[in-house]
Every structure is written in structure tokens, then in C-alpha cells.
Amino acid sequence: xxxxxxxxxxxxxxxxxxxxxxxxxxxxxxxxxxxxxxxxxxxxxxxxxxxxxxxxxxxxxxxxxxxxxxxxxxxxxxxxxxxxxxxxxxxxxxxxxxxxxxxxxxxxxxxxxxxxx
Amino acid sequence: xxxxxxxxxxxxxxxxxxxxxxxxxxxxxxxxxxxxxxxxxxxxxxxxxxxxxxxxxxxxxxxxxxxxxxxxxxxxxxxxxxxxxxxxxxxxxxxxxxxxxxxxxxxxxxxx
Numbered sequence: 001x002x003x004x005x006x007x008x009x010x011x012x013x014x015x016x017x018x019x020x021x022x023x024x025x026x027x028x029x030x031x032x033x034x035x036x037x038x039x040x041x042x043x044x045x046x047x048x049x050x051x052x053x054x055x056x057x058x059x060x061x062x063x064x065x066x067x068x069x070x071x072x073x074x075x076x077x078x079x080x081x082x083x084x085x086x087x088x089x090x091x092x093x094x095x096x097x098x099x100x101x102x103x104x105x106x107x108x109x110x111x112x113x114x115x116x117x
Numbered sequence: 118x119x120x121x122x123x124x125x126x127x128x129x130x131x132x133x134x135x136x137x138x139x140x141x142x143x144x145x146x147x148x149x150x151x152x153x154x155x156x157x158x159x160x161x162x163x164x165x166x167x168x169x170x171x172x173x174x175x176x177x178x179x180x181x182x183x184x185x186x187x188x189x190x191x192x193x194x195x196x197x198x199x200x201x202x203x204x205x206x207x208x209x210x211x212x213x214x215x216x217x218x219x220x221x222x223x224x225x226x227x228x229x
Contacts, residue, residue, distance in 0.1 A: 004160070031215055033216075042219065042220075042221045042222070043161075043206065043219045043221075043222070045216070048216055050215070056216065090160050090161070092160070092161075094215055095215065096215055097215055103149045103166070103168050103210070104210060104215040104217075105151070105163045105166065106153075106161070106163070106217060107162075107163075108160030108161045108162065109160050110158070110159050110160050111159075111160050
């Protein structure tokens with residue numbers, strides 16, 4: 001496989017469930033990102049990891065818990081979610097801080113469509 | 118801080134019409150500028166980029182020129198196709214940062 005893959009593509013969960021989203025990149029990148037995309041709202045950066053270290057947490061509620069075990073894998077652990085958390089969750093990767101930064105292209109996965117009942 | 122402003126959508130055009138999607142930005146220094154496209158059911162993908170003033174990015178018939186004097190990076194295409202229907206995102210990255218700032222996105226609908 002190439003590029004950035006995300007599983008599952010669709011997820012329906014109850015408010016009391018615990019689930020995890022998985023992202024894998026095959027591009028040799030050092031930085032990985034979680035975004036939330038809701039209808040009628042701007043793309044929302046949630047978390048950033050660079051060389052497996054979390055460098056950004058944009059005031060995300062603690063019911064979302066990221067994990068980056070290595071530079072190729074990124075997880076988003078979900079528990080006690082609310083219906084307003086229903087959205088498309090996008091993972092992305094880029095070269096990260098060693099590349100000189102500002103010309104980095106982000107490579108996105110296809111997203112996980114999450115519905116919280 | 119950084120910000121990117123895009124025109125409100127949706128933009129609705131007939132096939133073969135000329136497309137312009139406006140994008141202006143606020144940033145310190147000399148950012149790199151990007152256009153990403155999101156087709157239905159997919160993630161975003163890079164369409165084109167420009168890394169310094171007066172650079173022109175181009176891809177698949179789309180073009181955008183980095184205008185520092187007007188802090189703009191407008192996307193243009195001379196003749197759109199139905200397959201260009203998608204959401205287009207303008208973005209910037211400042212020097213020293215690999216984390217981009219995205220605009221809100223502009224939906225383009227092209228009718229046959």
C-alpha cells in the first residue's frame with residue numbers, strides 16, 4: 001500500500017462505547033496530524049506529532065486521546081463521545097521539522113466517518 | 118497570527134466556464150501558499166503550491182500566482198469540467214513551521 005490509510009472508513013458508536021481510529025503512512029514522513037471536519041465548519045486541527053512527540057493539542061476534550069507509537073502509525077482513542085463529535089476525522093502526514101518546514105505538503109488519508117448515537 | 122480567507126461557496130458553474138476562487142491571507146514574513154482539493158468521499162490532496170512571491174503554481178489546468186503586494190493566491194482555471202466538482206482549500210505555512218493554516222474551503226459545483 002502507498003500513501004496514507006485510515007481504518008475504519010465508517011464507524012457508528014454509542015456514547016458509552018470505546019473505539020479507536022487507526023492511521024498508517026507509508027511515505028517515510030516524520031509528522032502526523034489528526035483533523036476534524038464537520039459540516040459547515042472550518043477544518044479543525046486536533047493533534048500534531050513530530051518524531052513521535054506530541055507538539056500540538058488544540059484544546060481537544062480529553063474524551064479524545066491520541067497515540068503515536070512510531071512515526072508510521074497514529075491512533076485516536078475515543079471514549080464517552082457526544083453526538084456533536086460526529087464528523088469526518090482525517091489523518092495526514094508530512095516531512096515535519098527536519099525538512100525546513102514551510103514548503104511541506106500534507107498528505108491526507110480518506111478519513112473515518114464517525115457517527116455518535 | 119496567521120489566517121486565510123476564501124470566498125464563500127458554493128460556486129456553481131456550467132462546464133467550460135472560467136473559474137476564479139479568491140484567497141487572501143495574513144501572515145508574518147514570507148509564507149508558502151497552497152491549494153488543496155477534496156473530492157467527494159476522499160481526503161484533501163495537494164493541487165498546487167508556490168513558495169515565494171510571484172511564483173505561479175499550476176496543475177491539471179489550474180493556476181495560482183503568489184501576489185505578495187495584495188497578499189493573495191487566487192485559484193483560476195480557464196475551462197472547468199464536471200469532474201472538477203469538489204471543495205477547494207487555500208492554505209499557508211510560515212517559515213519555520215510545518216503546520217499549515219487552512220481556509221474554510223470553497224465548494225465548486227460544475228453542471229454539464
